[in-house]
Amino acid sequence: MKTAALIVAAGMSSRMGNFKPMLNIGSISIAQRVVASLQQAGVDKIVMVTGYNAVQLERHLTGLGIVFLRNENYEHTQMFESACIGLSYLKDKCDRLLFTPVDIPLFTSATVQTLLESSVPLACPVCDGKRGHPILISASLIDRIVEDSGSDGLRGALGRCGAPMLEIPVEDRGVLHDADTPEDYKALLRYHNEQLIRPLVSVSLVRELPFFDQRTAMLLRLVDETASVRTACQRMQMSYSSGWNVIHALESQLNHPLVQRSQGGARGGGSTLTKDGLALLKQYDAYSTAVRDFAAEHFGEYFGGLF
Numbered sequence: 001m002k003t004a005a006l007i008v009a010a011g012m013s014s015r016m017g018n019f020k021p022m023l024n025i026g027s028i029s030i031a032q033r034v035v036a037s038l039q040q041a042g043v044d045k046i047v048m049v050t051g052y053n054a055v056q057l058e059r060h061l062t063g064l065g066i067v068f069l070r071n072e073n074y075e076h077t078q079m080f081e082s083a084c085i086g087l088s089y090l091k092d093k094c095d096r097l098l099f100t101p102v103d104i105p106l107f108t109s110a111t112v113q114t115l116l117e118s119s120v121p122l123a124c125p126v127c128d129g130k131r132g133h134p135i136l137i138s139a140s141l142i143d144r145i146v147e148d149s150g151s152d153g154l155r156g157a158l159g160r161c162g163a164p165m166l167e168i169p170v171e172d173r174g175v176l177h178d179a180d181t182p183e184d185y186k187a188l189l190r191y192h193n194e195q196l197i198r199p200l201v202s203v204s205l206v207r208e209l210p211f212f213d214q215r216t217a218m219l220l221r222l223v224d225e226t227a228s229v230r231t232a233c234q235r236m237q238m239s240y241s242s243g244w245n246v247i248h249a250l251e252s253q254l255n256h257p258l259v260q261r262s263q264g265g266a267r268g269g270g271s272t273l274t275k276d277g278l279a280l281l282k283q284y285d286a287y288s289t290a291v292r293d294f295a296a297e298h299f300g301e302y303f304g305g306l307f
Contacts, residue, residue: 004094006086009102010051010071033105041112091142100134106174121163132175199295
């Protein structure tokens with residue numbers, strides 16, 4: 001499956017006062033950081049739509065393997081028009097794409113990979129109950145988006161494209177931080193500096209061997225969401241037989257069924273989580289959150305003098 005990325009960087013940065021894409025975050029620029037995160041996640045083709053200060057920005061990013069497109073009418077158009085330029089170019093060159101404005105530079109490659117694992121037509125990361133970027137868009141939706149009236153911008157076009165937006169929870173506040181104003185930029189820098197060294201905690205449940213972890217929890221979560229083990233496996237890029245092997249191994253450790261399978265009929269078959277399956281998933285998520293919160297709260301207590 002070919003994955004592309006579309007970065008919109010045509011705006012005039014009027015609220016910032018400085019040219020946002022070339023402001024530094026650490027040792028590299030905002031634009032360079034967005035590109036680096038996408039490349040680290042394995043994106044095949046990166047397209048950037050430029051406009052204001054186009055020559056300067058394109059020279060700044062020379063050598064990074066980016067395709068540049070121009071919105072020559074950037075002074076009189078909004079982000080939607082720039083997005084349409086990139087979408088029109090990419091519609092027959094990829095199977096799916098990740099869309100982001102250039103001024104949201106701190107999402108992680110792990111978040112990108114989580115989005116790609118969902119394998120749905122339309123998805124966005126959600127952190128602290130708020131939607132962020134990048135947005136995953138199937139190439140099959142591009143024509144409907146480009147042909148949209150543009151009322152309420154890209155957000156409105158996505159809402160009318162015919163596919164529901166899947167919200168994917170992530171623990172990555174970088175999906176929310178933009179650099180629209182000088183105050184935003186200062187907050188972005190503070191967040192970046194806080195994130196240079198941080199605890200990363202993953203919870204596994206173990207008997208003789210580990211039998212339940214984040215990947216297993218995601219499989220159960222997707223089964224609950226889609227009512228289909230097959231669809232859940234497809235979204236995780238896992239074979240159907242491997243998915244059932246994971247479920248059976250888990251059930252054998254806990255000695256009770258977690259997934260209930262119904263046969264076909266007038267309404268077709270499907271799979272749902274049992275009461276025990278739902279309870280396990282709920283408690284695992286709650287426990288994982290508590291452990292991560294504890295780690296974040298006490299990190300400075302143990303490491304504050306070192307970093």
